[in-house]
Amino acid sequence: MDISKNLKYFFILPAALSVLALLAIGLWGLKPGIDLAGGSLLQVSYTSVATGSGARPDMSAVTGAIAHLGLGEIRVQPTGANGYLLRQRDLSNTEKNTLEQALGTLGTVHEDQFTSVGPILGAELLQKAWIALFLVTLCIILFIAFAFRHVSKPVESWKYGVVAIVTLVHDVLIPTGLFAYLGHVRGAEVESLFIVALLTILGISINDTIVVFDRIRENLGINQDRNRREEFASVVGRSIMQTLARSINTSLTVVIVLLALFFVGPASTHDFSLTLIVGMIAGTYSSIFLAAPLLVAWQQWTAKKVLAHNK
């Protein structure tokens, strides 16, 4: 397969998805979870109900009972068969007790979990997250520059690094865009585990890109040793075909276990596994259909420029 002929088609999907992701982020933004922005979350379940026959009191009864407590805006959401999730600003212990007492007037209520994070702690974690994201990216650029320091023809080694970063941006952009969308449609929040998932995607996705680049490097070396002339585009095409099964299968194995985690795993890692699944698929696609074609496009563009200059 000569990918140089079909180059522009490969770009369409990742480019379109990136634009959509950017639009979603720009339009709806990301909703930070309580561990990053401060706030509190109370999960309760009802074992018996004072009035009515349901497993839990009506939503309107709940919002009515807690409306006048002076705890700011409280968002109520049903959970499980007989429970509610309540999200609000961070609460002191006394305030939480007031809230639980109000809920207790509607039936026998049991506290399943409660989390309250002060705003300072949240801001600190958010700041750390940015630094971690920056550090991982930096380390990966350095690592690629080091790994490809001997490759210089016909594409300089730093270009591999730049292309790898563009690919990584794409891989992180897609799940982020998805969460902006999910935040819009079902109030999904971005928690510290989301950032962990992004950082993990960075570490894993670079892997696929490295394997393809590694094969290009090897094939270029073999051509040089045997004194064979071959178009750069065709070397890249050959390398992609050689690593295709490997790239897809290594991601597939990870996606298989992540799907198990997504469908039967604990609720607290539900969004985490979703982020990883989307990031993994985006990462595999981009290492095959974005990274390598980009290298070819760049090489051809430079070659054209040189040609024009020589005329």
Place this chain on the structure above:
Amino acid sequence: MFAIRYSAVLVLVVAAAVGFFVWKTNAPTNPFAFKLGLDLSGGTHLVYSADTSKVPPAQVADDMAALQQVIERRVNAFGVGEPVVQTQQGGALGNGAYRLIVELPGVTDVNRAIAMIGQTPTLEFKLVKPGFEASTTLADGSVNPDAFQDTGLTGTYLSSAALQFGNGSSAMASNPVVEVTFNSQGTQLFSSITDQNVGRELGIFLDGKLLSAPVIQEKIDTGNAIISGNFTAQQAKDLATNLSLGALPVPITLASTQTIGATLGDEAAHAGVLAGLIGFLALSIFMIFWYRLPGVVSVVSLGIYVALMLALFKLVPVVLTAAGIAGFILSVGLAVDANVLIAERMKEELIAGRDASHAIREGFSRAWNAIRDSNIAHIIAAVILFWFGTSLIKGFALVFGLGVIISMLSAITISRTFLLALGVSASSRVGRFLMRSGFNL
């Protein structure tokens, strides 16, 4: 060949022993049982900010250590199994603010936990100024601040406090009281105060409230004082405990609370284990169908990898959280990564016409560069995550990082040993079928 087979059997025996160890040490009382984090076992996680702004910088570390000790004593008095009390500095990012982290497994009544940790009784002894004996309290019942003079004697000078019942010599014959014992400095101070002020009243204040103001009859140099005030037995007992546990060296405020009910934690733990089992099974099916013999070998070495990791969790020990289990499941998916790389390379070597044993050796050595590079990238991510971490993220990063290292070892050494030990010949049709993969035969 014989040596290879011998070591393959040895690996299997060791793996079986490790598996047996993991299997047999799961009783909750066993010292090697899995350590579950609060989100899986249920419990309370509290983060306090310590206000060290009034402490000289050189003394902050000492004060934080003292704070940790005081809180540890308090938490232990609370009777919690395996509590964790840690101090942590927010680092340059958090403006160097100090934190105190308290984890109470099994405690879901956060009210009592917070009350227990947060209550800092301040005990003060103040002399009543001459002429003010009749007006120690104002009309509204509050303490008249003009009536008292500080003596410098406070709860800081206590060495212990105990619940007592009155000795029957007064009206409060059998009322519960608290007997406090001063340390040597406190004894001296108390002795000189009582010596110089015989006949005057000495007010005893608890948390700013006047409890009683007995008249000093004589010099007391035994270092004991009785605190009375209409206590119930429980109140007196709590006060005695709080006083003995000591005062907090720096004020603390609650910055974050997390409580997870035992039922919810239990559900999460079960879901995590189930997800792991299903993931492993699905992965095994895929590997065996696609890669055949190398697939079977990779599943066996993956099983050994899982046993090794679980044993490590027990021995280190690693505290398992939901995020940690997710990290482990992810690492299982990544662990076959190396096997896939090797199997694909081997196939190429076989297509190029090499015999099985050569193809295996070549496949392993040529896949090594890619395996090394990708694992370095994973380890970079794990290290940064560990640094970034709150305890939740640290749990993930530790499991993930350990997994990457162990899986590299198991893929390279164990899979290779098994493949060579099986000694399949690629010259026969069956042999070729077994060693290749996919559908493009």
